[in-house]
């Protein structure tokens with residue numbers, strides 16, 4: 277049967293082949309990841325957990341699970357190997373947001389206080405946005421960044437003392453600097469709070485040793501698998517072994533029904549790939565490329581939030597150009613360059629307009645871009661921005 281769907285997929289494939297992808301949260305997966313996610317495993321129901329779960333959960337609710345049991349166990353072991361950890365891992369969350377919901381529900385009651393990074397300073401929707409479950413279910417308090425855009429660790433400690441949160445959350449969607457996990461762990465210990473890390477963006481860097489690891493410091497760690505980890509679109513939760521049962525119960529039956537075994541297969545392939553020397557070299561290149569591109573913007577006179585980057589992304593502050601992030605995003609789209617508008621610290625415009633854009637190097641590094649290629653793209657973006665300024669003057 278001819279389906280319209282495959283015409284649309286072909287068009288999307290052509291778009292992906294022909295654009296310069298600078299969205300910091302995107303990447304391109306391997307053929308093996310696609311094969312696993314497109315496999316017969318999508319036919320299988322598997323509510324519950326494999327029988328020999330260390331958390332003591334009591335097996336599946338349906339028959340015929342012998343192969344998916346093996347798969348899920350294998351997937352868990354592979355992820356423990358990626359991060360060289362004996363933390364318990366739950367590979368069932370459908371996405372980063374689902375992982376965060378279950379992580380909160382594992383140790384918190386509705387109404388409890390979470391201290392997280394403020395959203396217009398780089399936090400995520402699920403870190404307390406009033407339109408998200410996090411902001412509706414929990415009492416949110418926020419720490420911010422200093423005038424240069426760096427996380428203000430003094431502010432974290434002060435707020436933690438003041439609001440006595442049940443949980444302190446570290447992690448961001450638009451933060452270009454190394455996060456000081458020991459400083460957060462200290463603040464949490466002082467406040468008697470759980471310490472959770474959402475490493476959705478930097479997980480690939482943690483796996484490759486390009487960002488310090490939160491394992492050993494955090495009680496709970498969540499991540500997506502599709503950003504710098506370069507895998508299928510999904511989520512994971514890690515926790516200290518003593519929280520295993522609470523985390524497993526929060527995922528199923530707490531927040532989800534049947535696991536997506538085809539996606540778990542994709543995550544297992546992702547973990548195999550993320551354990552290789554080739555992956556580590558890839559991440560080193562992502563970080564190197566990001567610095568090169570960021571330095572090029574700085575040398576062309578652009579303002580970069582925090583004045584640089586330690587990871588796979590940076591934020592251009594366009595305030596001095598007089599252009600909005602939205603206008604630049606739209607104009608770059610017309611030139612086949614894809615990125616997203618982003619708030620800058622002390623943002624004066626709305627989240628729909630913004631004064632900045634976020635740029636990431638993970639996706640195009642997968643496509644083989646080198647430092648020279650990223651420098652060339654920076655210059656092309658500069659020309660487009662200058663043309664936009666000229667148009668405004670006329």
Ligand SMILES: *Cc1c(COP(=O)(O)O)cnc(C)c1O
Pocket residue numbers: 301371372373374376399400402447448449474475476477500510511
């Ligand atoms: C991307 C992201 C998520 C959510 O991921 P989804 O898979 O889109 O739900 C959660 N936390 C942070 C910090 C992120 O950057």
